[in-house]
Amino acid sequence: MTLRHRLTNEIAAREADLVALTQDLIRIPTLNPPGENYRDICDYLDRRLTKAGFATEMIRAHGAPGDSDRHPRWNIVARREGTRPGACVHFNSHIDVVEVGHGWTVEPFGGELREGRIYGRGSCDMKGGLAASIVAVEAFIAICPDYAGAIEISGTADEESGGFGGVAYLAEKGYFSPDRVSHVIIPEPLGKDRICLGHRGVWWAEIETHGEIAHGSMPFLGDCAIRHMGAVIEAMETRLFPALAARRTEMPVVPEGARQSTLNINSIHGGEPEQDADYTGLPSPCVPDRCRMVIDRRFLIEEDIGAVENEVRSVLEAVRDGRPGFDYTIRELHRVLPTMTERDAPVVGAVAQAVAEVFGHEADYVVSPGTYDQKHIDRIGRLKNCIAYGPGILDLAHKPDEYVGVGDMLQSAQVMALTLDALLGG
Numbered sequence: 446m447t448l449r450h451r452l453t454n455e456i457a458a459r460e461a462d463l464v465a466l467t468q469d470l471i472r473i474p475t476l477n478p479p480g481e482n483y484r485d486i487c488d489y490l491d492r493r494l495t496k497a498g499f500a501t502e503m504i505r506a507h508g509a510p511g512d513s514d515r516h517p518r519w520n521i522v523a524r525r526e527g528t529r530p531g532a533c534v535h536f537n538s539h540i541d542v543v544e545v546g547h548g549w550t551v552e553p554f555g556g557e558l559r560e561g562r563i564y565g566r567g568s569c570d571m572k573g574g575l576a577a578s579i580v581a582v583e584a585f586i587a588i589c590p591d592y593a594g595a596i597e598i599s600g601t602a603d604e605e606s607g608g609f610g611g612v613a614y615l616a617e618k619g620y621f622s623p624d625r626v627s628h629v630i631i632p633e634p635l636g637k638d639r640i641c642l643g644h645r646g647v648w649w650a651e652i653e654t655h656g657e658i659a660h661g662s663m664p665f666l667g668d669c670a671i672r673h674m675g676a677v678i679e680a681m682e683t684r685l686f687p688a689l690a691a692r693r694t695e696m697p698v699v700p701e702g703a704r705q706s707t708l709n710i711n712s713i714h715g716g717e718p719e720q721d722a723d724y725t726g727l728p729s730p731c732v733p734d735r736c737r738m739v740i741d742r743r744f745l746i747e748e749d750i751g752a753v754e755n756e757v758r759s760v761l762e763a764v765r766d767g768r769p770g771f772d773y774t775i776r777e778l779h780r781v782l783p784t785m786t787e788r789d790a791p792v793v794g795a796v797a798q799a800v801a802e803v804f805g806h807e808a809d810y811v812v813s814p815g816t817y818d819q820k821h822i823d824r825i826g827r828l829k830n831c832i833a834y835g836p837g838i839l840d841l842a843h844k845p846d847e848y849v850g851v852g853d854m855l856q857s858a859q860v861m862a863l864t865l866d867a868l869l870g871g
């Protein structure tokens with residue numbers, strides 16, 4: 446029997462274990478924000494990986510955004526040395542999940558298995574990927590116990606809120622430095638036969654329009670900040686959105702709709718705050734003296750972040766030129782530069798070869814519309830040999846009735862195990 450067949454059989458024999466592991470992970474509700482139960486899930490992973498022969502470290506990101514004694518930012522890094530010197534392959538998964546939201550027909554933290562799919566918040570993004578990587582590693586160790594180098598598995602906090610209490614913190618501490626780690630695979634749900642090379646860039650900003658408060662019955666005595674913001678939106682509709690839609694990229698971004706520059710208006714707040722649902726009184730009449738908008742601009746590797754920023758400012762300046770009394774401020778909230786690993790990077794080649802072996806066709810190369818923790822591994826860790834590869838359907842992430850297919854997890858685990866064989870010469 447070939448090694449590939451032995452690995453395939455070994456993984457197939459672990460299907461029930463893979464399902465149970467995924468369900469266990471989903472049943473620990475690691476909601477972020479606020480960042481709940483991180484310690485619990487790290488303890489769970491600690492027990493599992495210690496049993497598999499890993500040395501584990503629990504690392505709290507003291508002082509990171511969001512870290513508090515009530516919601517400590519715990520991470521786990523596990524490492525298992527091989528029998529001789531060699532490369533280190535690291536599987537990094539985030540342990541946090543986003544809010545549940547509305548529209549669920551199954552229990553969001555139930556981990557229900559139905560017709561070959563495991564349902565629950567975080568099943569697809571990305572506890573299914575974490576479980577698949579663990580089973581892949583365990584199966585590889587069983588079949589190839591005398592591998593070279595080292596294998597690492599990490600479970601990290603806060604990816605959904607920027608990764609500062611997770612991968613960024615660990616990268617600052619040297620956990621993703623090239624002298625420690627050679628290859629990084631992030632099992633985000635990009636699809637079982639696709640290799641994700643990187644992501645578009647991000648620029649978030651808050652725009653505030655200024656007005657003057659007055660009695661709502663005499664709006665002419667004040668200046669309505671919300672109407673000023675309306676003019677900003679109008680200018681975006683006519684000038685900005687069409688320009689962004691026309692700007693295409695050579696990055697293989699999926700889905701196709703994201704193969705261009707995009708802008709989302711994340712939120713608008715103006716005037717009196719909304720009252721709690723159980724408040725029975727009426728609002729009071731005031732002309733709003735300020736209105737704030739948060740924008741989420743996603744940009745391309747061909748674009749310069751300075752130009753991205755100036756483009757938005759020029760829209761605001763054009764509104765100022767044409768609108769009496771218009772005044773605004775703009776404040777950057779967050780920026781991430783685009784990143785894209787070279788197709789001839791060693792980890793890309795190894796995963797591509799494994800995908801071809803398992804599926805009988807070439808891997809697709811894709812780029813993620815949104816960022817993920819690769820940004821920190823690239824910029825802080827200075828490690829370029831990093832991709833996202835994992836089971837799950839990207840479009841299901843953050844949606845109600847999110848699920849991951851058991852068959853997809855098994856096939857992804859095969860790809861991961863073959864990749865370990867290629868890189869660690871089992």
Ligand SMILES: [Zn+2]
Pocket residue numbers: 539570571604633634817
């Ligand atoms: Zn994710």
